[in-house]
Amino acid sequence: MKDCLKLLTRFSAHPDSRCWFVAWNPKGTLLASCGGDRAVRVWGREGDSWVCKSVLSEGHQRTVRKVAWSPCGNYLASASFDATTCIWKKQQDTFECVTTLEGHENEVKCVAWAPSGNLLATCSRDKSVWVWEVDEEDEYECVSVVNSHTQDVKHVIWHPNQELLASCSYDNTVKIYKEDDDDWICLDTLEGHESTVWSVDFDKTGQRLASCSDDKTVKIWREYLPGNEQGVVCKGSDPCWKSICTLSGFHTRTIYDISWCHLTNVLATACGDDAIRVFEEDATSDPHQPIFRLMAHVPKAHSQDVNCVAWNPKEGGLLASCSDDGDIGLWQYEPQN
Amino acid sequence: MAEGTRLENANPLIYQRSGERQLTAEDEDEDFVDPIDDREIFDLIRSINDPEHPLSLEELNVVEQMRVHVNDNESTVSVEFTPTIPHCSMATLIGLSIKVKLLRSLPDRFKIDVHISPGTHASEQAVNKQLADKERVAAALENTHLLEVVNQCLSARV
Numbered sequence: 001m002k003d004c005l006k007l008l009t010r011f012s013a014h015p016d017s018r019c020w021f022v023a024w025n026p027k028g029t030l031l032a033s034c035g036g037d038r039a040v041r042v043w044g045r046e047g048d049s050w051v052c053k054s055v056l057s058e059g060h061q062r063t064v065r066k067v068a069w070s071p072c073g074n075y076l077a078s079a080s081f082d083a084t085t086c087i088w089k090k091q092q093d094t095f096e097c098v099t100t101l102e103g104h105e106n107e108v109k110c111v112a113w114a115p116s117g118n119l120l121a122t123c124s125r126d127k128s129v130w131v132w133e134v135d136e137e138d139e140y141e142c143v144s145v146v147n148s149h150t151q152d153v154k155h156v157i158w159h160p161n162q163e164l165l166a167s168c169s170y171d172n173t174v175k176i177y178k179e180d181d182d183d184w185i186c187l188d189t190l191e192g193h194e195s196t197v198w199s200v201d202f203d204k205t206g207q208r209l210a211s212c213s214d215d216k217t218v219k220i221w222r223e224y225l226p227g228n229e230q231g232v233v234c235k236g237s238d239p240c241w242k243s244i245c246t247l248s249g250f251h252t253r254t255i256y257d258i259s260w261c262h263l264t265n266v267l268a269t270a271c272g273d274d275a276i277r278v279f280e281e282d283a284t285s286d287p288h289q290p291i292f293r294l295m296a297h298v299p300k301a302h303s304q305d306v307n308c309v310a311w312n313p314k315e316g317g318l319l320a321s322c323s324d325d326g327d328i329g330l331w332q333y334e335p336q337n
Numbered sequence: 338m339a340e341g342t343r344l345e346n347a348n349p350l351i352y353q354r355s356g357e358r359q360l361t362a363e364d365e366d367e368d369f370v371d372p373i374d375d376r377e378i379f380d381l382i383r384s385i386n387d388p389e390h391p392l393s394l395e396e397l398n399v400v401e402q403m404r405v406h407v408n409d410n411e412s413t414v415s416v417e418f419t420p421t422i423p424h425c426s427m428a429t430l431i432g433l434s435i436k437v438k439l440l441r442s443l444p445d446r447f448k449i450d451v452h453i454s455p456g457t458h459a460s461e462q463a464v465n466k467q468l469a470d471k472e473r474v475a476a477a478l479e480n481t482h483l484l485e486v487v488n489q490c491l492s493a494r495v
Contacts (some may be wrong), residue, residue, distance in 0.1 A: 018475070036475065062479050063475060063476070063479060065472070081475075081476050081479055106476075107476050109472070125473075125476065152473070154472075170466075170470070195466065196466070196470065214466075214469070214470075253448065254469075272448070272471075273448075303445065303446060304445055304446070305471070324445075325445065
């Protein structure tokens with residue numbers, strides 16, 4: 001089974017430190033990584049190997065937890081335990097820190113850019129989610145502070161084509177937000193996980209969301225609009241989200257990250273048991289009760305916890321992973337049918 | 338730690354320390370493959386200082402060898418600790434000190450789980466969840482003040 005996920009290359013990205021997160025630029029040509037060494041590195045392909053194109057080391061005083069590219073690919077945002085988010089502007093192969101976003105009371109855990117590029121979201125250990133507006137002069141203004149979660153917020157991600165935001169938390173829930181009268185409000189709380197929800201990812205359509213948790217399960221949620229044929233009850237005119245599938249018994253420790261490929265529709269997970277797993281949806285199953293099958297399981301994908309998995313947005317089946325061992329791995333997934 | 342303020346548990350029960358490990362012929366043999374055992378893990382943590390008393394975790398019966406479980410083959414270590422009183426506010430700090438000691442001493446391959454002995458603390462679940470969250474542990478260890486307190490618990494007594 002493991003043969004369908006093949007290791008292409010592995011390299012040390014953040015030596016003597018953790019590599020916390022990796023993110024592909026929109027063209028899929030550059031991979032940004034960040035870690036416990038307070039640095040962000042940008043990697044590019046040269047022939048068959050991957051080389052470090054730039055090191056962004058002057059921005060943060062503490063661990064850089066996550067990074068995100070703007071939809072145009074010209075900006076990189078980095079979220080740090082030092083309670084700030086830096087915005088880096090790309091100029092050829094170098095990056096310049098153009099703004100530092102301050103305001104969170106403590107560690108910033110995640111940052112995400114909306115598909116329009118005009119909005120940015122950050123979340124923090126201080127339990128809040130902040131929405132920032134970006135203007136043409138590269139000025140950032142906080143337009144909303146949402147205090148909907150009751151604990152540490154771990155991850156934020158935008159809907160692939162609407163201005164909807166999702167977040168997940170140490171309080172075991174996932175929340176969905178929309179804009180309402182110049183403010184951002186929580187329109188649904190997704191309850192079901194029994195421990196910290198570490199990450200969430202939308203599928204290509206944005207109608208479904210996958211979440212992964214410290215409870216060692218993955219849940220698939222589906223959006224139902226008011227008046228849906230399935231009879232799922234919604235509050236007012238807002239859509240509601242319902243868990244339609246739980247993948248349990250596959251992971252032996254905390255699942256730290258999940259990535260839903262928008263080209264191939266396959267799901268990858270990063271787990272604290274050092275393994276990477278890939279799941280595929282059974283195309284013949286009921287869309288309201290889908291079945292996902294384990295297609296690949298690489299037990300010792302890294303020598304320590306796998307922290308992140310990310311599908312390349314342009315090359316179907318190309319997966320990047322990173323780990324507490326400081327390494328980045330690049331993998332090719334080949335479906336077996 | 339907090340001099341002059343009232344101690345949470347003023348008169349803790351004090352337990353006897355265990356003897357040193359008895360060395361066998363195999364321990365002296367350099368060619369003998371010797372997996373890490375429960376006693377070795379216990380020896381790493383038993384002399385950690387209590388944050389409140391000039392006593393070790395072993396002397397306060399916070400840690401015991403029988404509540405340490407290691408599986409060298411699977412690279413897992415599990416340590417249960419028992420706070421001296423069910424409302425001990427130092428429980429997270431004690432657990433963090435045990436975790437840091439093991440993180441620093443063991444090879445990176447080990448998965449280290451530190452938790453409260455079931456039924457011995459009022460906030461057992463909350464403390465266990467916090468100790469299991471590696472992101473929060475990493476952030477805590479970047480806090481200079483907290484790191485100093487942890488290092489004090491881990492330093493050898495004079």
